[in-house]
Amino acid sequence: MNDLPTKYDPKEIEDKIYSKWESEGLFTADEASEKEPYCIVIPPPNVTGILHIGHALNNTIQDILARWKRLQGYEVLWLPGTDHAGIATQNVVERDLAKENLRRVDIGREKFLERVWKWKEEHGSTIIHQLKRLGSSCDWSRTRFTMDEGLSRAVKEVFLRLYEDGLIYKGDYIINWCPRCETALSDEEAEHRDTPGMLYYIKYPIKGREKIEKENEDYIVVATTRPETMLGDVAVAVNPKDERYSHLKDKTIILPILKRELKVIFDENVDPEFGTGALKVTPAHDPVDFELGIKHGLNRINVMNSDGTINEIGGDFEGMDRFEAREAIIDELKDMKLFIKAQEHDHAVGHCYRCHTVVEPRLSKQWFVKMKPLAKEAIEVVKDGSIKFYPDRWTKVYLNWMENIRDWCISRQIWWGHRIPVWYCKDCLGYRNVRDVEVNEPGKKGVYVGQEEVTKCPSCGGTNLEQDPDVLDTWFSSWLWPLSTLGWPDETKDLEKFYPTDALVTAQEIIFFWVARMIMSGLKFKKAIPFKDVYIHGTVRDVTGTKMSKSLGNVIDPLEVIDEVGSDALRYSIISITSQGQDVFLSKEKFEIGRNFANKIWNASRYVLMNLDEKVLGGKIDESTLTLADRWIRSKYFDTIEKVTKSLESYRFNDAASVLYDFIWHSYCDWYLEFSKLSSDSVNTQKILVDVLMGCLKLLHPIMPFITEEIFQKMPGDKAKWIMTSEWPTPDKEHTDQAAMEGMEKLIKIITSIRNIRAFWNIPVKADLAIFVDVKNSEDKELIENNVKYIKQFGRCHVEEVKENLERPEQSVAALVDEIRVYMPIGDTIDVENEKKRISQKIDQMEQFLKGLNKKLNNKGFTANAPEEVVKKEEDRRKNYQNQVDNLKENIEALR
């Protein structure tokens, strides 16, 4: 290792190590193992996915847990896979097709699906390779894809069971429709964004009035944000208590343009305060209106095609895009003198979560899952603590959503996905278009729901069957992920061993999409929770606080970062700046933290190896001859083990990272490594040097797997073949030496204050200083005498005398550590005024603290109420400060 470079180069190492781990099968879980299981299922990235920084954070956290638990002796399964991502993937392939001037309808369903599968085969593993570069210790032998045979079977099974339980139905409802993707979306898939819009005021004439002159006599005014939907109006609604409109009871309204006759309905849900208090009712294009329609028995008139253009009902407007039609209708209303005004009005508008097109609430026949019955238990398991959220605040968010859950629209009018396992017998049903079949009752004649394709109608024996053309929402397979990846519906060994899984690590965006639904499906189909802990990490944002996204061009490419600084550095950096559940603001410079740390570890290890005498390693530590430094570092190391373990247990990864950083850098490297140079040929020192380093590498391995493995491989003295499969360190209480900790801290303080004085007085580094030490007790005297070498070496001085109540030497300045005074005669160079100033500043500072302490201790309330320990502690501190102040004052006196 002597000839190793002084700079750590991850490129040489990471790929090499990863393939070794992989070929050794270290990631592969054994379902027959006797060990306690620990299982994490990956939030499956989209097959179309490319590793972004959010993935990097998400998977680093999972890998930390997996590696840590593996070291702790668990049988760890981190189960990977990808999601077919219906709409997203279909869009990608459609874009591909568009390059050949083709649309999917041009080549037909079958050919199109072939293309998607081909695309998947060619590009679908990109993200997997990228996860490997990150160092993810997933069990790749168990990699799953949501459209795999087994997972598809699970989907069908679940559909069937829900259908039989009456929890699935098909019918006409208002759903969110994306006119660009031309499919229905679930409520969760419509992202509501506050959008500046207009509220348009329009006169609707009252039937039988010739002129349009007097408001409420000749016409009433309605306000709407989407005038184009008026083509589908069937009524005008007002509040029954609204006296302005009470005279409308038996009146009919004439819809402008189309001249349709509209009823006036009275409903308490109409807010008299909003707009004019008169609401145009369009049951086919608005959820509120839809409800009103049911309540008041109104027609539903759908005025739009699937692409968002106006259909034949719109007359002259047919074929216009909805926004174009909006303008055109307003123009026409203006010509008709029925348009009053447009008022600025901001409101939340739904956008497609895949393509960001404004979604259209639209009446449509879709499949739904009844959610309330599923939610009940899912609420309980979180309330009773069977499932815990980290951080806890998400519990409330989860419960709030669960308690207000609405039915889940699961059908999508796309081709890529799990096709709905329903076949219709056209003979029984007599329908030409199966899309129009309404199915609300299981076992309805002519409708077959099952695992297998049917060719013969079970009711009439006819062969004129057609499968439902729709596919299921992508999340309808994802919500089964912990079950289906482990083999469900079969009672596999994997399922038995690893279900329920232990931790789920994910981002807040998919709590509703995924986390909540998995809990429901686990309880419904396996009668058990899918995981125990849910760790919700923050969102990665750029320095301006904007979410990183490709379209905004503010992304940091983790692969680029890995190329530049290595995976370990990326992992360490991102973990160290991510405190529990807080959003992360990231810029490229942040990765220097990890890069520099990796380099530090590399060099410290280089040094240890360089000075290692192989023979020495055969020897044993002789407890009786350990130096103070040896005992100190070992105790601090045990402390570190505890802190790191505790941090990981409570999902405080950044704490673990910073504890290790602080210990390795500032205790081990800055001090111990230097101390060790004074006894570099001692068995004790060499062994402790190696032991502590090895222990630290293990503690660090979950966060920085590559560099720790590389050094471990080079380092003699541990019987494990791989650090990855070695053992998590535990503190040795017997050898935790409190006195050594305190003694060493004191020495460090003495050395620091000597250096401080040297810097303050500009004493050249090379100049030797003489030191006189005044102590107040024999312990301190002993401490210093026994460890004079450290002071000498690191204070660059020689100790002339250590004595109780030593007299201050002439022309000296003093450093004060607790009760110890270190005098340094610096001869004629001493500038008395300057030294006085330096000391007075210290006195001022100290006296400030003292004042506070005195106030506290003179307060009877404090001494009476505070715990004894605390009072004692404060008293000790006061004594200490008082001593220091006295010391300092004496010093000033002595300068006269």
Add this chain to the structure above:
RNA sequence: GGGCGAGUAACUCAGCUGGUCUAGAGUGCUUCCCUUACAAGGAAGAGGUCGUAGGUUCGAAUCCUACCUCGCCCACCA
């Protein structure tokens, strides 16, 4: 409209159930040092009335209330 999070050193952030907090880290800044592990480094240092105003308490960055700024999520006010 409801909920959540953030506001701490020039910058980016830690600080968990109130007392080892005399408020820390990293970066940046100042001074010195290429000392044979590391200049991606070492040593020393400057820098903060912990958003504002109240309250609880012997004691508050930490708990409570209100407010101010910023960000996010949820919600059918057309």
